Amino acid sequence: MNPTRPLPTPALAATDWWSVATVTIGITVFAVAQGLTYPLISLLLAERGASDAMVGLNAAAFMLGLATSVLVVPALTRHLRAGQAIVAGLIGAAAILVGFAVTDALATWFVLRFALGFCVNAIYVFGEAWLNAATADSVRGRVSGLYGAGMTTGFAIGPLAIPVMGTDDGLAFAACAVLVSLTAFGLALMSRRASVEPDKFALIDLPHFARAAPLLLFLVLAFGFVDGTVLALAPLHLTAGGASVSAAAIFIAVTHMGMIVAQPFLGLLLDRTDRWRVATGCLVATGVVFGLLIVVPATGTLVWLLGALGGAAFFGIYTSALAILGREHGGAMLVAGASAFSLAYAAGGMIGPAATGLLADAVPGATFAPVALLGFGGALLLILRR
Known part of the structure; x- marks a missing residue:
């Protein structure tokens, strides 16, 4: 049984590479900001005595802002071009990063984390719709892989800034704000060369899509679960196991290096085989790797290899979903x-x-148990439903 019903899509004769470049650069720079803020905020909160639960709730505030902003997306599609919306999101993100640099009040950080999620949603929604609208299906897997490689490169660069700039005086936040601002200016110029624009939509289209593609949404939910958990809590898992703060931040970068290396190969695989099978394989690999990370010593050498493999596996879930979305x-x-x-x-x-x-x-040490269970359970769900 196929639970999704593909809708007819006009064939695109050629890919608009200006659109692809604009979207990919935008998501890459945003990912630098997210890759920096997730582990840095977690480590700073832990230094101030916050519990793992408080750190997790603070990370959830970002996602709440992301979800809330969906309510204004239809209005934005009527008044802004996709490129303008992405630039606005980057400018908002830069202003919020400055806020993190100048204050350390916990309540304010919850508000700033929510606002950051609200602003960057424009980059996600407009960017991914624009990317698929501008891409010919014959190369959709490879373009999705290119987009994913850009995103994961940003996620890898972000944590690496922590050992270089340190966790004191807000320098890392301020430097990231400057980078995001400069990129917003460059993308404002680049987006004028793009020749493709995604269609408009209304909020009523959301439940229609949810009924048409429940398994597709499950893939993205699973990716969000793993991504949020790893970014927010993996540093604490490693430091609790004896690793240094720098090693914990580098571990996050290593997971994203695994994503970067895997993306070109995954893109080719998505163009040459059934994309749902690729997604299922990524879920299984996620379960295996994070199951092993529960028992592997945090200070051992094997943790680095598993981190790279885990990043490649769980990000592959999202790349597969993005390629399936554009096809169906x-x-x-x-x-x-x-x-x-x-x-x-x-x-x-x-x-x-x-x-x-x-x-x-x-249960100390059980940080990755839900991730492993979700990987195996999600793979079983796809096998049974498809």
Whole structure:
């Protein structure tokens, strides 16, 4: 049984590479900001005595902002071009990063984390809808892999800034704000060369898409769960096991290096085989790797290899979902799908860190157990439903 019903999509004769470049650069720089803030905020909160549960709830505030902003996306599609919306999101993110640099009040950080999620949703929704609208299906897997490689490169660079700039005086936040601001200016110029624009959509399209593609949304929810959990709580898992703060930050970078290396190969695989089977394989690999990370010593050498493999596996879930979205949906439903992806990612990103943080407080060392169970359970779900 196929639970998704593909909608007719006009064939695109050639890929608009200006659109692809604009979207990919935008998501790469945003990922630098997210890759920096997740582990840095977690480590700073832990230094101030916050529990794992509090760290997880703070990470969930970002996802709540991401989900809330979906309510304004339809209005933005009527008044802004995709490139303008992405630039606005980057400018907002830069201003919020400055806020992190100048204050250390916990309540304010919850507000700033929520606002950061609200601003960057434009980058997710408009970027992914635009990317799929501008890409010919014959190269969709490879373009999705290119987009994923850009995103994961940003995620890898972000944590590496922590050992270089340190965790004191807000320098890392301020430097990231400057980078995001400069990129917003460059993308404002680049987006004028793009020749493709995604369709408009209304909020009523969201439940239509959810009914048409429940398994697709499950893939993105699973990715959000794992991504949020790893970014927010993996540093604490490693430091609790005896690793240094620098090693914990580098571990996050290593997971993203695994993603970067895997993306070109995954893109080719998605163009040459059934994309649902690729997604199932990524779920199984996620379960295996994070199951092993529960028992592997945090200071051992094997943890680095597993980190790279785990990053490649769980990010592959999302790359597969993005490629399937572009093949099976088009027009307004493509933009609705990108918005639904944002909601599903936010839901997973809220549930993952919050629930896992509570579990880690109750059962020390069990941080990755929910991730492993989700990987195996998700793969079984796809096998049974498809």
